[in-house]
Amino acid sequence: MRPINGDDVTEAVASCIAALRPAVGRDWRAVPAGGLEWDCHTTAVHVADDLVAYAANLAGRAEDAYFPFGLTLGQGAGNADLLDVVGATGALLAAAVRSAPPGVRGYHTYPFGSADREGFAAMGIAEVLLHTHDMARGLGLPYEPPAGLAESVLAWLFPHVQPGSAPWPTLLWATGRGELPGRAPVTEWRWRNNLVIPAGRVTLTGVRPAVARDLGLGGDGGFDWLDGAPFDGTREAAGYLVKAYEAGVHRPEFGVFVLVREEDGRALGGIGFHGAPDEESRVEIGYDLVESARGQGYATEALRALAEWALAREDVGLVTLTIEHDNVASQRVADRAGFTRATVEEERTAHDEQGMESGLRLYLRRA
Template identity: 60%
Template sequence: MTILGALGGDAAARAVTDTVAEAVAALRPAAGRDWSGVRAGQVEWDCLHTAEHMVSDLFAYATQLATRAPAAYRPVEYTLDPPGTGAEGALEAIEAGGVMLALACRTAPRAARGFHPYPFRSAGREGFAAMGMAEVLLHTHDMAQGLDVAFRPSAELCGYVLARLFPHVRQGDDPWRTLLWATGRGELPGEEPVDGWRWYNNPLVEAERLTLEALTVPAAADLALGGDGGFDWVSGGPFEGTREGASLITAAYEKGAFRPEWGSYVLVRREDDRAVGSMGFHGPPDEEGRVEIGYDLAVAARGKGYATEALRALAGWALARDGVSVVTARVDPANAASRHVLERGGFRQAGHVDGAGGVLVFERRGD
């Protein structure tokens, strides 16, 4: 499994810069040709239009992130200017777009988000970086096919894009080949062809004082290896349950069985952007629409209502999803504090796991 280990704005900026550099280096040998007369691989555009699309995406993502666009794309269009700009100008514009997106990633606060429509209406600096990287990698591939030049980007860059935007896809031994397959551009042994596809940015669930941020695969991998996952934790964190949940995410990802909505969420206090614990699901809903939830809160953050607040928000979010009818939780009978959290969160005792005296089962049902 190939995942860029470093997290944060500087790492995201470097990844964007490296991606653009590899793309421009591959396309430059064809800069003397008329790109407007060559179709870009399987897409319907010519190579010059495809390059302009790449430029537009890079600048647009930078704008969305830098301005914290809240609910829509900013009303601005990015095109090659003047009309008639050729291949050399297009390469210069791609480099400029890469610089702007890298700068936005490097300077944006960790919690900054900007609008992006799919699938959860926003992205942060690492999400916009990965989307920009994907656009450059994939459309450079398209152009390279049309221009008959070689292009094979580094495994680290492809692995990061897969882990960040395609967490439901098993990466395999060749991340580039997997990325091409996942976006309908190639074949993968043992897998059906991909006709339609979307990428994933991690969901957020807002509570009164907290933002619940779904762990991405790169963040989970960092936590599982002893890092902080890119979060600023209160004293004592990250915690044992958080690291265990992160390990489950990376294990599921390696098997191609991870479902991004149904992993772990880090509880981030909005007033100071510090992580106070985690809460998440033990897996996706079963055939009966049941999903189990668990949580882990810092000792220093207990007694402030954070667990109850987060539980209400995340359970409500889950019950609003298609196919979910009940959220369950297990608790030791001796853990009175956890029982009270569940009760205040709208859960009711529904039995025992192993008969009377065993682990208690609580559940909250949808309307």
């Protein structure tokens, strides 16, 4: 899994234009685009319209809705002109992605109301790859994009989808455009940008599989860390996230988050869930901070916000923490974040039935 950027947008658009240019002399309005209800002309306009909309929403920092404008072709524009428009709008999105600072977000409907620069890049690439496939299929043209682009789209936008041995067939299957042995056909699908949760002086930024892989391998995950690198617990949690993704059991909203300080964009630590809610609607949270960020209330703000986010859901009724007996600082964080020490009986049950290690204290916060 590799980073995703404006160069990838440019590469995706170039593959689209190269694949479709041999058919510019045909009547695209008369040819259905693969399995879509649109014809090839309408589909190409849709691609260009999405590219420029993504560029505008990212560059303009749209907050609550798409900017109210759309793409209109000039009278008499032919297919060659339309491909030029796709190229130009792709260049606009690539430029917006390259120039956007880390962490900046713009409006996008699904699923959490916003996307960052990597999200907009991935969405633009997905639109280009998938709809080029649709148009090429309708026009009887061969098309297969660079495998790295399909892999990036899966890792950045489909964290809930188990990666397959070949990225492009997996992406086609995940979007209802193909079959994969051993997997049921997909009839409804959505991509997923990462979740961000405001938490006072920090923002909890959801970690995607591509970022988790980099963190687990010793990288910075694209974050500017206060002490130069995350603490060991964050790297370990990132490794577990990658394993869950590869096994097809990752639930992105119950994954790992990086604490990003609002005032300067520095990453201070990691926080996240040990997994999705169990059969009794319980989730467990773990967290750590780099040493320079400790003792300043950041962990309390992050823990309180994440617990409240979880408890606002219908599938969570109890949030738990396990803390070492001698870790007084973390025990105080739990107290300030609204957690209470479990009873002796609750701790005994956690040890005997839930596998909690000895030497740990159990803290609870209920809905």
